Amino acid sequence: MKHGGDGLVFGGGGPDQSVTRAVVLPFRKSVEISVKSLKVRFFRNLITALSLALAVSFVTFVFVTTDTAQGLFESGKPALLDMLRHAGYDVSPGVTAVGGGPKERWIVALSLLVCAVGIVNAQLMAVTERFREIGTMKCLGALDQFILRLFLLEAAMQGVAGSFLGAIFGGLAAVLTGLIRYGSAAATHLSWSAAGLSVLEATGIGLALSLAGVLYPAIVAARMRPVEAMRVEE
Amino acid sequence: MSETHTIVRVSGVTRTFRMGKVEVQALKGVDLKIKQGEYLSIMGPSGSGKSTLFNMIGGLDKPTTGKVFIDEVDIAQLDAFELAWLRNRKIGYIFQTFNLIQVMTALENITLPMIFAGMPNDEAVEKGLKLLELVGLGKRHNHKPQELSGGQQQRVAVARSLANDPAIILADEPTGNLDLTTGEEIIALMQELSEKRGVTIITATHDYKMLSASDRVVWIEDGRIKKIESRDQLNITIGGIDAH
Known part of the structure; x- marks a missing residue:
């Protein structure tokens, strides 16, 4: 066998080297792999997504409840204002918008924080479980960024699905509560665009949370040395 | 076949690990030359530094002192x-625990390194099917690893290691998790590949079945090379080993 440029690892040279030496993972393939990984660990991913959905639904509930109150407040009808005052909102003259106090904001922030910690925990476990898979991929030539991308993609899909479901659920719950509390006026005065915006906003928060939660575990995974794949632990 | 071309050169390699406060020297100065197309086995008891040396050759670990050259390129650089x-193009890995990616089918496992290498999907699938045919699993391309026996999984792993036509195949205890006959089949398969394709095969093992297939055997003990034997010398020694 002759071994010219082909047999030599770094033989050849020339301007096309950067092209021939590229290691790539097309985006479509990354998505395909991520979807497969999500499907295989469906139950565990469902639980992670569910915890996210819960936090997001709570956030949406708070947002849309405020939207409902705002709608009633803007109607300016004394009877409705009275109901709002009863419900604990500050509707004294001079106030231009009703909303939750700082306490409510703290509760929302805390619920998001708890959720983020939960996601980091779940994702770290997922990474540990997949050490061998990641190590193997690296032995096959995967770059750190491929691993990072796969984890981020998985988290993004999980985040969008979980958050959106949670947001819809939370929004519906808030509207229903409004109907029970204030009667049909709640629905007629509610600005649907504001409610829709709240749902989208909460979904966005959920997605950001999911990505932030996976970042550290994904970096741990991406930096892992391929020798780990060789390690035998039964 | 070129007898003179050296594909791997290990020169004065030592490797020290820190185990808490204690420093353990796993390799204490190893020199080794591996020729292209050779079937080389690294033998030694566990803890001898066999795996450490093996990982160095595969570019999975870097020496504390000394150098490892693959095709005269210092991999530390x-x-x-x-x-x-x-790792993608020049080295194919075979593991003791097969290490197929569980979420992918046999065919997808084989095509993954080709995708990394930038090969278009259709071409990769075509080549993957050929490789599966080569290892005798042509009809199983759509099976997931869990649906395959250990021997079949290792065959898929062998096919995967060939994906980008590497110059070197590194097999770490490839028969360690297989029964006697399946292990023999895998050894025969690797020997055939080494002969027909001119691939350099380097295995770390303590499976004596591997001896008869090897062109040369490197015995490692306590971080040093104890002896290197070529095949004709081996037949004499094997009797000695069996007597143990």
């Missing part, structure tokens, strides 16, 4: 990107 490229 390579950056992360070049190392990934080396």
Whole structure:
């Protein structure tokens, strides 16, 4: 066998080297792999997504409840204002918008924080479980960024699905509560665009949370040395 | 076949690990030359530094002192990107625990390194099917690893190691998790590949079945090379081993 440029690892040279030496993972393939990984660990991913959905639904509930109150407040009808005052909102003259106090904001922030910690925990476990898979991929030539991308993609899909479901659920719950509390006026005065915006906003928060939660575990995974794949632990 | 071309050169390699406060020297100065197309086995008891040496050769670990050259390129000089490229194109890995990616089918496992190498999907699938045919699993391409026996999984792993026509195949205890006959089949398969394709095969093992297939055997003990034997010398020694 002759071994010219082909047999030599770094033989050849020339301007096309950067092209021939590229290691790539097309985006479509990354998505395909991520979807497969999500499907295989469906139950565990469902639980992670569910915890996210819960936090997001709570956030949406708070947002849309405020939207409902705002709608009633803007109607300016004394009877409705009275109901709002009863419900604990500050509707004294001079106030231009009703909303939750700082306490409510703290509760929302805390619920998001708890959720983020939960996601980091779940994702770290997922990474540990997949050490061998990641190590193997690296032995096959995967770059750190491929691993990072796969984890981020998985988290993004999980985040969008979980958050959106949670947001819809939370929004519906808030509207229903409004109907029970204030009667049909709640629905007629509610600005649907504001409610829709709240749902989208909460979904966005959920997605950001999911990505932030996976970042550290994904970096741990991406930096892992391929020798780990060789390690035998039964 | 070129007898003179050296594909791997290990020169004065030592490797020290820190185990808490104690420093353990796993390799105490190893020199080794591996020729292209050779079937080389690294033998030694566990803890002898066999795996450490093996990982060095595969570019999975870097020596504390000394150098490892693959095709006369010092692998310590390579950056992360070049190392990934080396693992992708020049080295094929076979593991004791098969290490197929569980979520993918046999065919997808084989095509993954080709995708990394930038090969278009159709071409990769075509080549993957050929490789599966080569290892005798042509009809099983759509099976997931869990649906295959250990021997079949290792066959898929062998096919995967060939994906980008590497110059070197590194097999770490490839028969360690297989029964006697399946292990023999895998050894025969690797020997055939080494002969027909001129691939350099390097295995770390303590499976004596591997001896008869090897062109040369490197015995490692306590971080040093105890002896290197070529095949004709081996037949005499094997009797001695069996007597143990």
